[in-house]
Amino acid sequence: MPIYQYDCAGCADRVEVLHRSAASMDNASCPRCGSAELTRVMSMFARARTGAQRLEEVDIEAQQAALQDGDERSFARWARRAGAEYDEALGTNYRELAEQTEAGEDPVDRFDAGHSFEHNLQHGRMRAERERQAKEGA
Numbered sequence: 001m002p003i004y005q006y007d008c009a010g011c012a013d014r015v016e017v018l019h020r021s022a023a024s025m026d027n028a029s030c031p032r033c034g035s036a037e038l039t040r041v042m043s044m045f046a047r048a049r050t051g052a053q054r055l056e057e058v059d060i061e062a063q064q065a066a067l068q069d070g071d072e073r074s075f076a077r078w079a080r081r082a083g084a085e086y087d088e089a090l091g092t093n094y095r096e097l098a099e100q101t102e103a104g105e106d107p108v109d110r111f112d113a114g115h116s117f118e119h120n121l122q123h124g125r126m127r128a129e130r131e132r133q134a135k136e137g138a
């Protein structure tokens with residue numbers, strides 16, 4: 001199921017909408033404020049893939065570059081997207097980090113996020129590769 005990002009004119013925020021059907025793509029509304037005035041944002045995250053494919057396609061340098069300017073708002077935005085896309089595949093908690101950051105808690109994990117993301121990614125890729133080999137060997 002594709003997740004698309006939109007800039008919402010209603011609450012002036014960037015939001016994500018998970019589409020379960022083509023009809024829902026035609027009638028997208030903001031999950032926060034309900035506004036239908038959404039402008040689609042093209043994103044490096046916004047494609048539906050399997051967990052292993054997602055991990056293969058991650059451009060770690062682009063992700064680290066996205067984290068580099070390092071203010072809280074941009075981190076929260078990044079963590080929200082990374083959580084939606086990778087929490088399940090990587091067993092990470094970026095969604096939670098996004099919420100903590102938005103709540104003003106400024107979690108310490110924010111400062112090392114580029115490095116720990118790369119670390120989690122490498123583990124995730126190894127795990128996916130082992131699972132693939134196990135499946136083929138069976």
Ligand SMILES: [Zn+2]
Pocket residue numbers: 008009010011012013015030031032033034035
């Ligand atoms: Zn809105």
